[in-house]
Amino acid sequence: MISLQRIHQQWFSNIRGDVLAGAVVALALIPEAIAFSIIAGVDPKVGLYASFCIAVVIAFTGGRPGMISAATGAMALVMVMLVKDHGLQYLLAATLLTGVLQIGAGWLRLGALMRFVSRSVITGFVNALAILIFMAQLPELIGMGWQVYAMVAAGLAIIYLLPYVTRTVPSPLVTIVVLTAVTLWLEIDVRTVGDMGELPDSLPIFLLPEVPLSWETLRIIFPFAATLAVVGLLESMMTAQIVDDLTDTPSNKNRECIGQGVANIASGLVGGMAGCAMIGQSVINVKSGGRGRLSTLLAGVFLLILVVFLGDWVQQIPMAALVAVMVMVSIGTFSWSSVRHIATLPKSSTTVMLVTTLVTVFTHDLAQGVLAGVLLSGIFFAHKVSRFMWVGSEASADGRSRRYTVQGQVFFASADAFLASFDFKEVLNAVVIDLSRAHFWDITAVGAVDKVVLKFRREGTKVELLGMNEASATLIDRHGETDTAAAIDTTEPWHKKADSP
């Protein structure tokens, strides 16, 4: 009964909005699916079938109602080399494996790992994506006749200016219709979608990839499938978060992981490429009033109907119109505020963002970019936390012994500073080191203490350690205890004194 209510809520609570938004999104998906097929180096029908299939399947299996998934640029960029070297059949096999890996990730609840991907990394990811989508349009622009430039400029003008006149029709659609009509009427000789490869002429049919079932095949497709799985889940989780924020409703991230996997397997079985959630399309969906699963389903269904029945017309679309739409997509995807606010943001955050973007742009691999960004943000964080360590000391009245008090976080990044805080040259009888307000996070910290004790001993100084047990409690990986207020409270004092030395 609860589930019936949920089904009603997720599917039928916003029928009018979902139908209209589904139509708007379907119209926007067509040029994107074609463009991303071209990026991947496959026939447009591969991307179109994938978009239809993924949108329809994810409507049922996904964890975020109202999010749009289809063939995407991020995924297309990963598969370029696979298609080039081994062909379409290996791409389909890799797509199936991607789905399996994603289901495994969802089953292992790896969606929770997203919390290690910081905001700066996400911004770097979308910026890199925008730049790569833009760069993928360049082959259609460089070395072309003036007609192409004129058409792209006209297309962009329609896309951005038409909304000032009316917001009732999708302006990218108007761009495509107008530019196609002009090309046909004036018989301008430019490249069209039909020149790029085969379009769908029927409903998709079930087929298994024609690849040998061997280790050799697995060796070829596994690296691609693993990257596709990671990139797909990353973009899907990011998009789910964006839709969560926009609609102020929660989503089920692990269900989304599994749903993405199921959708990719389905896509691979009807001859489609791997896909994932789309940031731009999901934003368009929400903006057009789509909220429920119905919007995603209808986007897929409308797309297929349009493509199969208007296939002859779709062939006539000039590439210039597609380029104009994709330039809009890349402008919309780019996070302009990250550049505008660059002066006010912390330098470490900006560095992480830039590194993520640059690594991605140069490797064409969003997974590597994100990995670099996550590593770098981890290093920056460790560096910041390492400054929260303070060692004070007080000599006894007779000057023959000294008491050191250590406070704060001792770990690999602060171990050197820890060592340097002790004055081994001072001639002392005895030293007391009070560690009860310090936290040892790793073996490096313990090693540093051993070193200090040894050095003092060699100078003939007797060493007494206080509070070693309290300090190393954090070592035993019992993080649960620090969830209580009392446990956190004991870590407080250093916080106030940390800036003093």
Next chain:
Amino acid sequence: MNLSLKTIACVDASSASPDVCDWAAWAARRLDTPLELLHVLERQSEPSPLTDFSGTLGMDMREDLLQDLASIDEKRSKLAQEHSRLLLGQLTARLKTAGLLQVTQRQRHGDLSENLLDLQNETRLFVLGRHARISATGKMHLDHHLERAIRSVTRPVLMAAGAHREPQRFLVAFDNSPTGRKTVERIALSPLLRGLTCHVVQVSSDAVSSKQALTWARDTLLAEGFEVTTTHATGEPEEALVDYAHAHEIHLLVMGAYGHSRIRQLILGSTTTTLLRTSAVPVLILR
């Protein structure tokens, strides 16, 4: 006065709310607890009035859209809060005129059952109307809300129905299950129904074992000073209980909640659900 636990009356903009308040006031007096009026403001799931089908992705559109949607929600929520404050003010005034002074108000966002779950540790009794929420989508929803609330909380729930009048007689639907016996024991010990005439009715096909069980129920209640009548009836529990309540001018129905498994309920529906839908008098559900 038992200050640690409250009687919470869940009110809304529906016409049933004054009755809910009156019944809750009666219960709070009898239980000697403070009374709290709770209004749960559910976010309207209707789509925002944006009608932008341009499909264009401009610069910083994500941020702009977020701002637009947030300000629309903000306006709506502010309005809903205002309405809610007025409503709670009116109901509080009504209770104050009726002489109840310990009345507090509470507004919460979100889903009714989730909020009741959050509040149940400080609650002795929840009082709900049959139409816990009026939804725009239709009648099917109405009972779901009440049902979900009853299913999720572990505190007693009183479903108010009809205008309040001082009850004289109440009926205990008894089935001699562990839950049923627990229900009888809890009534015997609670101050809520003390001094009222108690009708214990068992609907079953087995008159002999039923007699034994009813004797136990009578003794338990008699020991706490209740005036007790016991009856054995046959037939469908829903109909037999309603018929009995009608014939004996019962003012309040008491029963344990949802004894059967979920699967059985899914197929057959439960006695509890049916009685909640059909009863002309308030129903007290003990968990």
